Amino acid sequence: MEEQVVAESAIGTEFGVVAMFMQADPVVKAVMIVLAIASVWSWAIIIDKSLTFSRLRSKAKKFEEQFYSGRPLDDLYRRLKDRLDHPMARVFVAGMDEFAKSVPAGGFAPSSVQRAERRMMAEATREIERAGSQLPVLATIGSVAPFIGLFGTVWGIMNSFQGIAQTGDANLAVVAPGIAEALFATAIGLVAAIPAVVGYNRYTAALNSYVNRIEGFTGEFTAILSRQADGSR
Numbered sequence: 001m002e003e004q005v006v007a008e009s010a011i012g013t014e015f016g017v018v019a020m021f022m023q024a025d026p027v028v029k030a031v032m033i034v035l036a037i038a039s040v041w042s043w044a045i046i047i048d049k050s051l052t053f054s055r056l057r058s059k060a061k062k063f064e065e066q067f068y069s070g071r072p073l074d075d076l077y078r079r080l081k082d083r084l085d086h087p088m089a090r091v092f093v094a095g096m097d098e099f100a101k102s103v104p105a106g107g108f109a110p111s112s113v114q115r116a117e118r119r120m121m122a123e124a125t126r127e128i129e130r131a132g133s134q135l136p137v138l139a140t141i142g143s144v145a146p147f148i149g150l151f152g153t154v155w156g157i158m159n160s161f162q163g164i165a166q167t168g169d170a171n172l173a174v175v176a177p178g179i180a181e182a183l184f185a186t187a188i189g190l191v192a193a194i195p196a197v198v199g200y201n202r203y204t205a206a207l208n209s210y211v212n213r214i215e216g217f218t219g220e221f222t223a224i225l226s227r228q229a230d231g232s233r
Contacts, residue, residue, distance in 0.1 A: 149189020
């Protein structure tokens with residue numbers, strides 16, 4: 001009876017999170033550290049992208065209200081050229097700059113609109129790449145973290161079986177701590193992977209939506225420039 005109480009006490013003390021980490025094999029401990037860093041990294045990216053896309057949507061909505069308000073585009077251009085604080089404004093100013101540079105003294109060149117459109121598309125591509133930065137990191141963490149955790153689990157279980165072989169004792173008090181440490185590595189892997197996968201899917205969808213928004217604006221603005229050029233000729 002006394003031995004049972006001792007065993008139960010040992011099991012209780014071995015199952016704390018800190019205790020499992022401190023008593024884990026060095027390889028399993030390294031796996032836990034890597035997964036913990038990956039989890040913090042993924043959450044930092046998720047928070048950053050949440051703030052980024054919220055700001056982009058707000059800025060885009062305000063810009064579209066100004067753009068479609070019917071006011072002269074030259075006025076909007078003068079207000080925004082020194083306040084390029086979001087991608088849609090930078091695309092608009094890039095198009096206006098190129099369109100103005102392409103206009104000769106005697107009137108509009110036939111290729112003015114095409115050059116402005118190409119400039120806007122190039123600027124839009126850079127802005128989209130900037131907005132989507134770090135998303136591949138979430139995809140990598142989401143796909144790799146479970147396997148890193150599984151590696152730690154397998155390694156920990158192997159150590160538990162080696163301990164049984166060396167001591168010849170398969171008592172639960174002997175086996176349970178090693179198995180708990182191994183399964184804890186898997187749990188950390190899932191904790192790192194699940195938010196990363198959810199964040200990647202969410203913000204990839206947000207990025208695609210923003211891409212469609214910029215492409216729609218670019219097409220609309222190109223049509224406006226084309227009508228302006230045709231009217232001037």
